[in-house]
Amino acid sequence: MNLDANYRFNGFYDEMLAAAGRPRPAYRRLYEQLNRLGPDELQRRHGLAIQMFRNHGITFAVYPDTQGTEKVFPFDIIPRVIEAGTWRRLEQGLTQRLRALNLFLDDVYGRKLILKQRAIPPEIVLSSSLYLREIEGLAVPHGIHSHIAGIDLVRNEKGDFLVLEDNLRTPSGASYVQANRYVMKRILPDLFAGYPVRPVEGYVHELLRHLRWLAPKDVDEPTVVLLTPGINNSAYYEHLYLAKQMGIELVEGTDLVVDDDHVFMRTTRGLRPVHVIYRRIDDEWLDPIFGRQESLVGVAGLVNAYRAGNVAIANALGNGVADDKAVYALVPRIIRYYLDEDPILPNVETFLCAIDSDCRYVLEHLDQLVVKTVDGSGGYGMLIGTTSTKDEREEFRRRIVAAPRSFVAQPVVSLSVQPVLDGGTLRPGHQDLRPFVLTGPDVYVTPGGLTRVALKPGSLIVNSSQGGGSRDTWVMAQGEHEERETGA
Amino acid sequence: MLSRNATSLTLFGRHLERADHLARILGVHVALALDRTDEPGPEFWVRFMELAGWRGSDTGQRDQAVEMVVSGSLGPSVLASIAAARLAAQAVRPTLPTELYEQINTLHWRSREAPWQRDLYPFLMDVQMSIRLSDGLLEDTMFHDEARDFVLLGKFVERAANVTTVVTRKSAELADTPEDALEWTAVLKSCFAFESYQAHYGAGVSADRVIECLLLDRALPRSARFSVSTALEAVTRIEGKTRNSRPMKLLARLNGMYLAANTETIAEHPLEFDAECRALLRQLEVALRETYFHPSKVPATVTGEEGRGMPQQQQQR
Numbered sequence: 001m002n003l004d005a006n007y008r009f010n011g012f013y014d015e016m017l018a019a020a021g022r023p024r025p026a027y028r029r030l031y032e033q034l035n036r037l038g039p040d041e042l043q044r045r046h047g048l049a050i051q052m053f054r055n056h057g058i059t060f061a062v063y064p065d066t067q068g069t070e071k072v073f074p075f076d077i078i079p080r081v082i083e084a085g086t087w088r089r090l091e092q093g094l095t096q097r098l099r100a101l102n103l104f105l106d107d108v109y110g111r112k113l114i115l116k117q118r119a120i121p122p123e124i125v126l127s128s129s130l131y132l133r134e135i136e137g138l139a140v141p142h143g144i145h146s147h148i149a150g151i152d153l154v155r156n157e158k159g160d161f162l163v164l165e166d167n168l169r170t171p172s173g174a175s176y177v178q179a180n181r182y183v184m185k186r187i188l189p190d191l192f193a194g195y196p197v198r199p200v201e202g203y204v205h206e207l208l209r210h211l212r213w214l215a216p217k218d219v220d221e222p223t224v225v226l227l228t229p230g231i232n233n234s235a236y237y238e239h240l241y242l243a244k245q246m247g248i249e250l251v252e253g254t255d256l257v258v259d260d261d262h263v264f265m266r267t268t269r270g271l272r273p274v275h276v277i278y279r280r281i282d283d284e285w286l287d288p289i290f291g292r293q294e295s296l297v298g299v300a301g302l303v304n305a306y307r308a309g310n311v312a313i314a315n316a317l318g319n320g321v322a323d324d325k326a327v328y329a330l331v332p333r334i335i336r337y338y339l340d341e342d343p344i345l346p347n348v349e350t351f352l353c354a355i356d357s358d359c360r361y362v363l364e365h366l367d368q369l370v371v372k373t374v375d376g377s378g379g380y381g382m383l384i385g386t387t388s389t390k391d392e393r394e395e396f397r398r399r400i401v402a403a404p405r406s407f408v409a410q411p412v413v414s415l416s417v418q419p420v421l422d423g424g425t426l427r428p429g430h431q432d433l434r435p436f437v438l439t440g441p442d443v444y445v446t447p448g449g450l451t452r453v454a455l456k457p458g459s460l461i462v463n464s465s466q467g468g469g470s471r472d473t474w475v476m477a478q479g480e481h482e483e484r485e486t487g488a
Numbered sequence: 489m490l491s492r493n494a495t496s497l498t499l500f501g502r503h504l505e506r507a508d509h510l511a512r513i514l515g516v517h518v519a520l521a522l523d524r525t526d527e528p529g530p531e532f533w534v535r536f537m538e539l540a541g542w543r544g545s546d547t548g549q550r551d552q553a554v555e556m557v558v559s560g561s562l563g564p565s566v567l568a569s570i571a572a573a574r575l576a577a578q579a580v581r582p583t584l585p586t587e588l589y590e591q592i593n594t595l596h597w598r599s600r601e602a603p604w605q606r607d608l609y610p611f612l613m614d615v616q617m618s619i620r621l622s623d624g625l626l627e628d629t630m631f632h633d634e635a636r637d638f639v640l641l642g643k644f645v646e647r648a649a650n651v652t653t654v655v656t657r658k659s660a661e662l663a664d665t666p667e668d669a670l671e672w673t674a675v676l677k678s679c680f681a682f683e684s685y686q687a688h689y690g691a692g693v694s695a696d697r698v699i700e701c702l703l704l705d706r707a708l709p710r711s712a713r714f715s716v717s718t719a720l721e722a723v724t725r726i727e728g729k730t731r732n733s734r735p736m737k738l739l740a741r742l743n744g745m746y747l748a749a750n751t752e753t754i755a756e757h758p759l760e761f762d763a764e765c766r767a768l769l770r771q772l773e774v775a776l777r778e779t780y781f782h783p784s785k786v787p788a789t790v791t792g793e794e795g796r797g798m799p800q801q802q803q804q805r
Contacts, residue, residue, distance in 0.1 A: 055594045056586075057578070231578055244582035255490050266491045268634065268726070268780045 074469030130320025501642030
């Protein structure tokens with residue numbers, strides 16, 4: 001009996017199965033291999049994978065969770081396959097989007113032409129709580145603001161990719177891309193047979209190359225560090241993984257000191273200069289002089305050193321304005337304004353509560369929409385209208401009326417599904433995709449990115465903080481495989 | 489190297505050594521209790537608890553003593569030491585070989601889930617052998633550089649203190665009689681040195697030779713003298729040729745103390761020897777902090793530490 005004999009199609013676009021027993025072309029060989037292994041063996045190997053994650057220390061923290069820092073990131077062993085042609089288009093779309101967003105950030109913190117020419121409503125941008133007036137006019141190295149971005153993509157009911165969110169501040173998850181591949185290669189090597197899967201290991205080398213490129217001009221051998229909030233942070237595994245793979249120091253705020261607008265780290269042999277900081281600390285906590293005075297994780301005087309050009313910080317400060325969910329709705333217009341091109345990747349339709357007509361519509365259709373706070377992340381602070389209670393909708397109604405600028409709403413996207421292994425049987429699980437885009441001397445897009453899967457039955461939320469997990473993402477290399485699979 | 493990393497590496501070495509030491513002395517004492525023809529009284533376990541670092545404990549029962557030394561959280565215990573070593577390793581994970589971290593991480597999880605109440609001996613053996621494996625990974629896969637030297641520093645200073653305490657306390661308790669030979673054998677086993685002793689010294693177990701072997705032998709890695717001299721070599725390498733820091737001076741003094749000591753003096757005044765050794769180790773702790781762990785006089789922050797927050801940064805997940 002096939003694994004999908006009792007699979008219940010739920011009306012969403014299924015990336016793997018066109019119908020019962022009929023895998024889509026790209027998945028055909030994988031489907032055969034999975035059936036050959038059978039449910040018990042797959043379940044056993046899933047157990048081995050989880051054990052590997054735990055032994056390897058690939059864990060994360062969910063703050064309200066009582067298990068603290070010791071939760072293994074849930075993992076599904078059925079990989080996602082993306083064909084070369086599809087990926088090429090995604091890569092082009094992501095490159096285009098990041099080019100435009102970088103030009104936008106440089107403009108809104110500089111000459112503000114897009115606002116002066118009212119190509120987009122200036123009040124939406126300037127009223128963003130993530131817009132930092134303090135850094136207006138600050139020249140950043142090479143004019144690049146978003147060095148590391150994570151763009152969340154979803155597939156709709158037709159299978160088309162849409163951009164759901166831009167993450168331009170401290171996007172997390174690149175290490176899980178590597179970890180998933182590491183585990184898959186060891187637990188299910190047979191599955192790779194016949195698939196020209198593009199490797200993902202190049203990301204850390206590219207990341208280091210991009211970071212070194214940011215160093216002040218007079219520094220030949222820059223010291224690059226990764227600044228972490230510390231061991232209790234939910235993404236600490238990612239921080240240490242990236243630092244280790246790049247061979248750079250993983251520092252905490254107390255390891256750094258600023259003297260005369262130069263940044264140093266405290267070593268056993270005294271102070272050593274630091275030239276580039278890949279920070280994984282939010283803007284407001286980065287420097288207690290600049291942001292929140294009570295910050296224990298920041299470095300006093302860091303922003304002044306940055307302003308003096310003695311240290312580069314990636315990502316640049318103030319990027320939040322470009323991933324504000326209200327500004328997200330304007331990105332297609334931003335692309336057209338700066339690049340004079342149509343967006344390759346469309347957005348999800350978005351209603352801005354800051355605009356009266358949109359706000360009225362949202363309030364009248366709360367039970368049909370997904371409402372989000374403009375500066376939220378991690379799947380927190382959302383209302384999913386279709387599954388909400390009357391009380392929850394009333395609560396959101398009150399909050400929207402009180403602060404309309406703080407909310408946007410979108411139709412419930414029919415997020416695509418792919419089978420997940422659940423106790424030896426398959427059931428559909430919604431998923432998204434977060435590719436990572438590095439912008440520097442050139443633009444680099446990770447082949448694939450992190451596929452996040454909603455592992456709770458029926459859930460649409462893929463965030464790890466809300467019960468989501470991940471799976472390996474296989475981007476096919478160009479070549480005969482693509483033609484063979486699609487033509488089969 | 490980052491000062492914070494130096495601290496964590498030293499703690500990593502120290503806590504692993506402590507876990508190993510506690511597992512070993514517990515196993516030896518549980519076996520020793522069984523070897524005795526009479527049921528050991530509360531005094532036996534009270535003395536054991538002292539030896540394990542639970543000062544002032546009045547635990548006179550085997551099961552309580554075992555539970556506290558395996559899993560206690562208010563004093564030195566095997567599980568707490570492993571957890572502390574793992575925490576220190578987490579803080580310096582980019583510096584440690586992946587396999588070494590995984591070894592400590594899996595030991596942590598395995599030991600938390602082990603049915604040690606039922607199978608104490610396999611549990612203790614697993615702890616000891618896992619730590620041996622970690623030692624091997626450290627030596628074989630890591631650069632022999634400053635990072636390794638800080639681990640060695642933590643490990644061998646801890647070992648010197650532990651061995652000195654075991655030997656001097658037992659010297660104060662036991663007589664050099666055939667009746668106490670069993671206890672002296674246990675002392676050697678507590679320090680993982682019984683077989684080496686037999687091979688090197690032979691001719692039966694006697695108090696003076698045990699003191700000679702465990703405190704003053706220059707070639708046995710389990711001896712206090714060897715440990716101090718290894719710690720001194722590590723600091724010398726960390727310092728390079730040009731510096732003469734306070735940790736180096738203190739370790740040189742400690743080394744000199746073991747070089748100058750003889751078995752008769754120690755056997756006559758064991759607790760004084762231990763006290764002198766501990767006084768120097770306390771000074772060393774302070775000196776290490778001032779020299780390597782917090783060497784910069786530049787303040788880390790502008791405002792005071794009071795009321796400062798440690799936010800959970802919102803990583804975009």
